[in-house]
Amino acid sequence: MTQALLALLLTLARILPGPLDAQEVHQSPRVVIASEGESINITCSTRGDLEGLIMKRIWPQASNVIYFEDELEPTVDSAFSGRINFSGSQKNLTIIMSLLQEADTGAYTCEAVRKVSVHGLFTTVVVKEKLSHEAYRSQEPLQTSVSLPAAIAVSFFLTGLILGVLCSMLRKTQIKKLCASGNKDSLCVVYEDMSCSNRKIPCTPNQYQ
Structure with a gap:
């Protein structure tokens, strides 16, 4: 059923006055909306x-759909058999429709x-499709498959960033120790030149150049 047809059906159920003799048969509710598998009640008095x-x-x-008479076995259409x-009695009868289907x-x-x-005013019954548990479960792996790669990528990025910072700090510490020991190799000279440049303080001439 299309949405336009459904809207038209619900509108007619609310605005149509019904037959002139409808006051002799009262029927409720006017509109009922349920999902597949649920139950509804229609009362006729x-x-x-x-x-x-x-x-x-x-x-x-x-x-x-049904024929009901007091003290007799009711008749039910085969499409609703078992449902x-x-x-109550034939003068005030509640009809319980269970295990609803879209049909x-x-x-x-x-x-x-x-x-x-x-006869009384009619009751409009709208049965909606119900999303199954399998459909819910099928959505969970999809969400996991999307979130897991993102989490792994972020973890690798943060790990690499931390390792980079630690390596840089360790490298500087090793160079400082090497220079302090008096072993002025080329690496130490470059480090001292960069240190002086960063502090903007005149450096003593490099005796090895």
Whole structure:
């Protein structure tokens, strides 16, 4: 069912006044929205003598869903077999529809069976698709596969940065020790020249140059 069709169906359920004799059969709720696998209740009540009560689906395909009569075995359409339960009497009957399917979406109306039958306002039932647990679980590995490489990349970057800083500090310490020992090799001379340059202090001439 498209969103436009669903919006139209819900609008009609709220604004249509129903037949003139609808006050003889009260039906609730007007609109009910549920997910697959859930249950809903539709209550039909009437006054006066009646032979029984029928709940029909009038959209999208017309069909009799149930026929209920006091002290008799109720009749249930095969499409709803095992998914319909009842509470109350034929004058005040609650019809419990369970294990809902998307195919159950439609408009349902109650009809009081008399010499002159009357029916109530219809109930619009909308059954939405329910996201399965498998779909939820399938999303978790995807999130993990995206976050894990990012975490590894950040870890490598930070590790390399820390190692670089430590190596630089260790290198400077070794050069200082070497220069302090009096072994003026080329590495020591370069280090001293750079140290003097950084401090902007005149350096003594390099006797080895």
